[in-house]
Amino acid sequence: MAILEVKDIEKHFGTLKVLQKIDFSLEKGEAIAIIGSSGSGKTTLLRCLNFLERPDKGSIIVNNKVIFDAMDPATQRESEVRKKRLHFGLVFQSFNLFPQYTVLKNVTLAAELLAKERPNFKQEKKAILKEIQDRGKMLLSQVGLSDKLDYYPHMISGGQQQRVAIARALALEPDILCFDEPTSALDPELTGEVLKVIRNLAERNTTMIIVTHEMDFARDVADRVIFMDDGVIVEQGSPQEVFGNPKEERTKQFLTRYKKD
Amino acid sequence: MKKLLSLLFALTMILALVACGNTEANQSQGESDLSYVQGNGKLIIGYTDYAPMNYTDESGTFTGFDTELATLICEKLGLEPQFVEINWDTKEVELNAKSIDCIWNGLTIDPERKETMEITKPYVKNAQVVLMKEDAIYNGTASLIGKTVAAEQGSAGEDTIKADDNLKQASYVPKTLQTECLMELKSGTSDAAVLDLTLANTMTGEGTSYADIIIVDYLGEENYGVAFRKGSDICAEVNKIFDQLVADGTMATLAEKYGLDLAE
Amino acid sequence: MNQIPVIVGRLSESFLLNCKLFALTLLFSLPLGLLIAFGSMSRFRPLRWLVRTFVWIIRGTPLMLQLIIIFFGPGLLDMPFSWPSGASGRFVAATVAFIINYACYFSEIYRGGIESIPAGQFEAGQVLGMTKRQIFFNVTLLQVVKRILPPVGNEVITLVKDTSLARIIANKEIIMMAGEYSSKGLIWPLFATGIYFLVFVGALTLLLDWLENKLSYFRT
Numbered sequence: 001m002a003i004l005e006v007k008d009i010e011k012h013f014g015t016l017k018v019l020q021k022i023d024f025s026l027e028k029g030e031a032i033a034i035i036g037s038s039g040s041g042k043t044t045l046l047r048c049l050n051f052l053e054r055p056d057k058g059s060i061i062v063n064n065k066v067i068f069d070a071m072d073p074a075t076q077r078e079s080e081v082r083k084k085r086l087h088f089g090l091v092f093q094s095f096n097l098f099p100q101y102t103v104l105k106n107v108t109l110a111a112e113l114l115a116k117e118r119p120n121f122k123q124e125k126k127a128i129l130k131e132i133q134d135r136g137k138m139l140l141s142q143v144g145l146s147d148k149l150d151y152y153p154h155m156i157s158g159g160q161q162q163r164v165a166i167a168r169a170l171a172l173e174p175d176i177l178c179f180d181e182p183t184s185a186l187d188p189e190l191t192g193e194v195l196k197v198i199r200n201l202a203e204r205n206t207t208m209i210i211v212t213h214e215m216d217f218a219r220d221v222a223d224r225v226i227f228m229d230d231g232v233i234v235e236q237g238s239p240q241e242v243f244g245n246p247k248e249e250r251t252k253q254f255l256t257r258y259k260k261d
Numbered sequence: 262m263k264k265l266l267s268l269l270f271a272l273t274m275i276l277a278l279v280a281c282g283n284t285e286a287n288q289s290q291g292e293s294d295l296s297y298v299q300g301n302g303k304l305i306i307g308y309t310d311y312a313p314m315n316y317t318d319e320s321g322t323f324t325g326f327d328t329e330l331a332t333l334i335c336e337k338l339g340l341e342p343q344f345v346e347i348n349w350d351t352k353e354v355e356l357n358a359k360s361i362d363c364i365w366n367g368l369t370i371d372p373e374r375k376e377t378m379e380i381t382k383p384y385v386k387n388a389q390v391v392l393m394k395e396d397a398i399y400n401g402t403a404s405l406i407g408k409t410v411a412a413e414q415g416s417a418g419e420d421t422i423k424a425d426d427n428l429k430q431a432s433y434v435p436k437t438l439q440t441e442c443l444m445e446l447k448s449g450t451s452d453a454a455v456l457d458l459t460l461a462n463t464m465t466g467e468g469t470s471y472a473d474i475i476i477v478d479y480l481g482e483e484n485y486g487v488a489f490r491k492g493s494d495i496c497a498e499v500n501k502i503f504d505q506l507v508a509d510g511t512m513a514t515l516a517e518k519y520g521l522d523l524a525e
Numbered sequence: 526m527n528q529i530p531v532i533v534g535r536l537s538e539s540f541l542l543n544c545k546l547f548a549l550t551l552l553f554s555l556p557l558g559l560l561i562a563f564g565s566m567s568r569f570r571p572l573r574w575l576v577r578t579f580v581w582i583i584r585g586t587p588l589m590l591q592l593i594i595i596f597f598g599p600g601l602l603d604m605p606f607s608w609p610s611g612a613s614g615r616f617v618a619a620t621v622a623f624i625i626n627y628a629c630y631f632s633e634i635y636r637g638g639i640e641s642i643p644a645g646q647f648e649a650g651q652v653l654g655m656t657k658r659q660i661f662f663n664v665t666l667l668q669v670v671k672r673i674l675p676p677v678g679n680e681v682i683t684l685v686k687d688t689s690l691a692r693i694i695a696n697k698e699i700i701m702m703a704g705e706y707s708s709k710g711l712i713w714p715l716f717a718t719g720i721y722f723l724v725f726v727g728a729l730t731l732l733l734d735w736l737e738n739k740l741s742y743f744r745t
Binding site for chain 3: 301303305310321343345346347348351354355357358359360437438439440441443444447464470471
């Protein structure tokens with residue numbers, strides 16, 4: 001059973017058509033890499049999944065439940081949308097850590113706020129908060145930052161900040177973890193540590209969608225690759241298929257450009 | 262476009278205020294000014310710190326000729342006197358806005374003022390005098406052409422300067438208070454000042470902080486009156502009481518106490 | 526010379542008026558400014574236009590003029606409302622004028638601060654399932670406070686000095702009081718008022734520096 005189904009998504013900004021006829025599905029435990037040049041709509045697609053943008057047409061189905069349908073306004077109410085966002089986690093290109101909180105607090109903040117909505121929160125406050133703290137520490141150790149729990153974002157490197165961002169996204173146990181060009185804003189020496197963490201997650205069968213320019217990484221880590229250009233999915237398939245034996249002309253053009261670098 | 266509209270809106274508001282300020286003081290709504298103040302139980306008296314009319318003496322008591330006179334008359338009218346210190350140059354606005362009910366502070370009577378306010382009959386004599394440092398040279402107002410002359414903004418002294426052909430050609434320095442003009446003379450930033458005789462008598466000459474300032478000329482006699490809003494009926498009442506106080510000698514005693522001359 | 530304690534006493538008493546005006550203005554204009562800021566950022570266009578026009582008028586005219594309009598306006602326009610007579614009425618009118626004026630200045634500082642926070646902060650909160658309210662109080666607010674502290678501090682210091690404008694509608698604050706003496710030849714009280722202001726602003730500066738310091742543990 002597909003954990004995520006995206007059907008016929010369309011999005012335009014004014015007269016500009018940014019996404020058209022986007023159709024794909026994702027199995028649990030699968031990692032999909034989305035590649036394509038700038039302006040191909042990859043980031044917009046990701047933002048649509050996280051409800052940072054509203055598609056003009058199409059539907060999004062998670063675990064067989066329609067969580068978004070452009071035709072149905074009931075699925076678009078703000079109160080509902082908030083809960084639906086929790087199906088997805090998003091790691092931003094520019095990290096977006098909260099500067100006024102420590103590394104640990106960055107990871108635990110959202111969970112603590114959500115916990116307040118639990119019916120048993122008042123009685124078991126202490127236990128719940130401890131549970132969240134422990135989970136935060138565990139995730140940070142998973143990304144290799146146990147020694148930086150009390151540091152503030154401005155004190156650590158870009159690569160470290162991005163790793164914190166990954167731990168933060170994982171804290172809410174999303175069904176699908178999304179990455180929007182996670183290493184594009186990093187100095188070359190720092191991309192390695194972040195890619196290592198993502199590779200790690202893939203090996204643990206984390207369901208992921210990764211938008212990236214790191215072709216070699218995509219080839220190694222992804223179970224499937226989607227190539228987008230001009231707002232449409234041009235080709236999709238296994239890494240060997242897309243990288244080794246591209247069918248479409250546009251795909252070939254794109255890959256030759258990258259192979260040259 | 263939007264900015265233009267809101268600018269016009271704002272301007273209209275301001276013009277409306279100004280227009281009202283100018284055409285205000287018609288009690289033609291019917292309400293009598295006297296019943297208005299009687300309804301409040303008090304008469305709000307606007308004054309500035311101005312010896313010998315309204316001032317605080319060394320012991321810290323608020324006193325003066327006008328202070329005592331006003332208190333006396335309020336008693337007779339059955340009203341509580343409330344003395345409120347104001348800025349002289351906005352006295353007419355204060356009166357029309359009803360933040361004060363009368364101006365009782367050595368106000369010189371002149372035809373222009375009579376047009377915008379209801380003024381009582383004269384009660385104290387005054388003159389506008391020219392003051393300079395005692396070693397200054399003075400040969401009539403002509404000798405002040407091109408020199409600096411100070412007076413209080415909105416005062417009769419200011420009007421005198423503007424009306425005199427020679428003083429018109431002097432460099433005029435408006436001040437907020439008459440007493441500030443004395444400061445100008447003392448510090449030398451003004452050559453001359455045109456002030457009320459009553460103030461000059463009290464504040465200059467031997468024994469005062471302005472011992473070296475003297476009166477060099479008298480520019481016309483005038484009288485003090487108390488000003489109320491245009492059309493006010495309190496005026497007539499006060500006039501009646503003035504007559505009473507002159508008849509029984511109270512006015513004369515008070516005037517002597519403060520070294521003033523009563524009006525004829 | 527035995528006048529000195531008396532004069533200092535009167536100066537200090539009148540400075541209390543400046544202080545009261547300062548405190549009341551801050552107390553009400555700081556929150557009112559936030560309300561106005563939200564109005565000027567509203568998605569409801571008519572409200573946004575109305576609020577921005579109002580702010581433009583208040584910031585575009587001298588406070589001195591606003592004092593005169595607010596105090597004398599009701600009486601001149603024959604409004605059913607009038608300020609209480611005497612010194613208290615003038616003080617209330619001055620306070621109202623100051624509150625409105627400073628709220629508008631603060632609102633623009635707040636708006637600038639809020640709009641300067643990168644959208645990414647807001648989006649990060651969103652994807653983590655936070656409500657708008659939670660994002661404002663847990664993510665945005667402290668970052669905004671840190672950013673606006675210098676300009677707000679500036680306005681607060683300006684306010685201290687502006688309080689003496691209340692004398693335009695005959696509030697006997699410290700400079701008007703000193704004027705009473707300077708006009709009679711005694712100049713030192715006028716210069717002494719400077720000391721009061723200096724000390725007050727000095728204390729404020731220390732407080733603002735301390736606040737800035739407290740927020741220096743992170744960088745936005």
